[in-house]
Amino acid sequence: MQHIKLKVCGMKNPDNIQALAEVEPDYMGFIFYKESKRYVGALVAEQVRHLPKGIKTTGVFVNSDLQTIAGTIKDFGLRTIQLHGAETPELCESLKIQFPDIEVIKAFGIDEEFNFDLLHTYDNVVDYFLFDTKTPAHGGSGKSFNWEKLKQYSGEKPYFLSGGIGLEHLDEIKALNHPALYAIDINSKFELEPGLKNIAQIKTFKTNLYGLQA
Numbered sequence: 001m002q003h004i005k006l007k008v009c010g011m012k013n014p015d016n017i018q019a020l021a022e023v024e025p026d027y028m029g030f031i032f033y034k035e036s037k038r039y040v041g042a043l044v045a046e047q048v049r050h051l052p053k054g055i056k057t058t059g060v061f062v063n064s065d066l067q068t069i070a071g072t073i074k075d076f077g078l079r080t081i082q083l084h085g086a087e088t089p090e091l092c093e094s095l096k097i098q099f100p101d102i103e104v105i106k107a108f109g110i111d112e113e114f115n116f117d118l119l120h121t122y123d124n125v126v127d128y129f130l131f132d133t134k135t136p137a138h139g140g141s142g143k144s145f146n147w148e149k150l151k152q153y154s155g156e157k158p159y160f161l162s163g164g165i166g167l168e169h170l171d172e173i174k175a176l177n178h179p180a181l182y183a184i185d186i187n188s189k190f191e192l193e194p195g196l197k198n199i200a201q202i203k204t205f206k207t208n209l210y211g212l213q214a
């Protein structure tokens, strides 16, 4: 069985980025959405470019255009792009054509009414889906959606599970046993303040997440 991967999102403080790198998450996320309290700015670009190759540096965008995303990929040396707004399949495809080595994650806000049939138009143009809780702020809400809803997803495209995940969810994650679950995305439940993570708690989460999969 393949390990469930770990993504830690919303990093912006240089010392905190370094400390998290030592925990070796599979993905480290940086928010390029100015409305977010976790907006990363340009100051850490060089540090992000030099992070160990085993950590997939992930840029999170909300309704940015291709030119902006392309410039940020180059400045930060990003390996993965997460599109967290209403980005079209056409934009995802253009990104894949221009940057064939970049992984593209398309995020969707899930509520009780969400229709997973919507995902089909993205099947051939993204690498992963990400299922987050639907809120007006797009992401970083600290709220979980009803995971029963995942039973309606029968697609093969692997997905990141996101939205208010904390240490208290480890048993539920284990119980999910969903074939397409690829990664767990954590963020605000592990924060001392927006953008500043509690590294010890993340270490505990990672150890237990990997322990679940022995």
Ligand SMILES: O=C(O)c1ccccc1NCC(=O)[C@H](O)[C@H](O)COP(=O)(O)O
Binding pocket: 009, 010, 029, 031, 033, 036, 037, 038, 060, 062, 084, 132, 137, 138, 139, 140, 141, 142, 143, 162, 163, 164, 165, 185, 186, 187, 188, 189
């Ligand atoms: O985290 C943010 O501030 C944010 C703002 C706007 C769009 C996306 C954002 N975060 C993207 C993520 O991948 C988060 O990890 C995800 O939304 C879950 O966050 P949380 O509910 O805090 O665990």
